[in-house]
Amino acid sequence: METVYLLILCVYGTVWGSFLTVVGLRVPLNQPITVSRSACPNCHRILSAKELIPVFSFLHQKGKCRNCRQQISLIYPIIELVSAAAFCLIYVSSNNQLFQIINPGLLLTFGIIFSVSDLSYQILPDRIMRWFATTVFAAHLFNDMQDFLFYSASGITFFLLFYLFYRIFPDCIGGGDVKCYAVLGFLLGYQTCVLALLLACLLVFAVYLPLLLAKKITSQRVIPFAPFIFTGAFMAYFIGPAFYEWLNLLLYIT
Structure with a gap:
C-alpha cells in the first residue's frame, strides 16, 4: 500500500x-x-x-x-x-504529521518558482516574494507561535547581514537574494539557515568551478543563485539536526 x-x-x-x-x-x-x-x-x-x-x-x-x-x-x-x-x-x-510538511512544502513550492524565474530572467519577482513571506508568517502563526520571536529575530538578522553585503558588494548579490534569505531565516531559524547558506555556496563551487577551469564560462557570467539557495535550504532542513548533532559530538570529543 x-x-x-x-x-x-x-x-x-x-x-x-x-x-x-x-x-x-x-x-x-x-x-x-x-x-x-x-x-x-x-x-x-x-x-x-x-x-x-x-x-x-x-x-x-x-x-x-x-x-x-x-x-x-x-x-x-x-x-x-x-x-x-x-x-x-x-x-x-x-x-x-501535517505540520511536518509545511516547511519543506513551502521550500519546494517557492524554490521551484524562484529557480525557474532566476534561470530564465535573473529575476525574483516581488509579487511572489510577498506571497512567500505571507505564507511563512501564517505558518508560524499556526505552527510555531511559541518561537515566533526567535524566528523573527533570525529573519531580521539575515536580512541585515545580506543587505550590508549587498550595499558593500552590489555586483556579487542581488536584491532579491537579500529578501529571499530574510524570509528563509524567518522560516528555518538561524542554525538551519546558516547550514543552508553553506550548502548553497558549496553547490555553486561544485557546479561553476569546473566550468570556469574548463573555460566553458567566464568569471563575468551572472550566476542564478536561487536554485542553489533553495536546494541548500531543502537539504539543510532534512540533514540539519543530524549535522549539528555530529558537530556537537565532534567538538565535545576534541
Missing part, C-alpha cells in the same frame, strides 16, 4: 512541478497564470492535452515541439521529476 501512495505522490508531484514552472515563467512577464492556455514559445501553437502530460509528453515528443520541431527546454522534465522526488521525500519524513 505504501508503494501505491508513493506512486500517487509522484504523479501529483510532476503535475505540481509543471504548474509551478508555468508560474515561474509567466509571473515575471506579467502574464496570466491560469486563464491563457499553454502554447509553444517558438511557433505559438496552442498545446493539446496530450502535449501537456508531465514528463511523458517530453519523452513521447523526443524533447521537441510536434509542430515546429523546436527543442523543448530540459527545465520542464527536470523540475517535474525533482518535484515528484521531493513529494515522496516530504511524505516519508513527515511521519503522517
Whole structure:
C-alpha cells in the first residue's frame, strides 16, 4: 500500500512541478497564470492535452515541439521529476504529521518558482516574494507561535547581514537574494539557515568551478543563485539536526 501512495505522490508531484514552472515563467512577464492556455514559445501553437502530460509528453515528443520541431527546454522534465522526488521525500519524513510538511512544502513550492524565474530572467519577482513571506508568517502563526520571536529575530538578522553585503558588494548579490534569505531565516531559524547558506555556496563551487577551469564560462557570467539557495535550504532542513548533532559530538570529543 505504501508503494501505491508513493506512486500517487509522484504523479501529483510532476503535475505540481509543471504548474509551478508555468508560474515561474509567466509571473515575471506579467502574464496570466491560469486563464491563457499553454502554447509553444517558438511557433505559438496552442498545446493539446496530450502535449501537456508531465514528463511523458517530453519523452513521447523526443524533447521537441510536434509542430515546429523546436527543442523543448530540459527545465520542464527536470523540475517535474525533482518535484515528484521531493513529494515522496516530504511524505516519508513527515511521519503522517501535517505540520511536518509545511516547511519543506513551502521550500519546494517557492524554490521551484524562484529557480525557474532566476534561470530564465535573473529575476525574483516581488509579487511572489510577498506571497512567500505571507505564507511563512501564517505558518508560524499556526505552527510555531511559541518561537515566533526567535524566528523573527533570525529573519531580521539575515536580512541585515545580506543587505550590508549587498550595499558593500552590489555586483556579487542581488536584491532579491537579500529578501529571499530574510524570509528563509524567518522560516528555518538561524542554525538551519546558516547550514543552508553553506550548502548553497558549496553547490555553486561544485557546479561553476569546473566550468570556469574548463573555460566553458567566464568569471563575468551572472550566476542564478536561487536554485542553489533553495536546494541548500531543502537539504539543510532534512540533514540539519543530524549535522549539528555530529558537530556537537565532534567538538565535545576534541
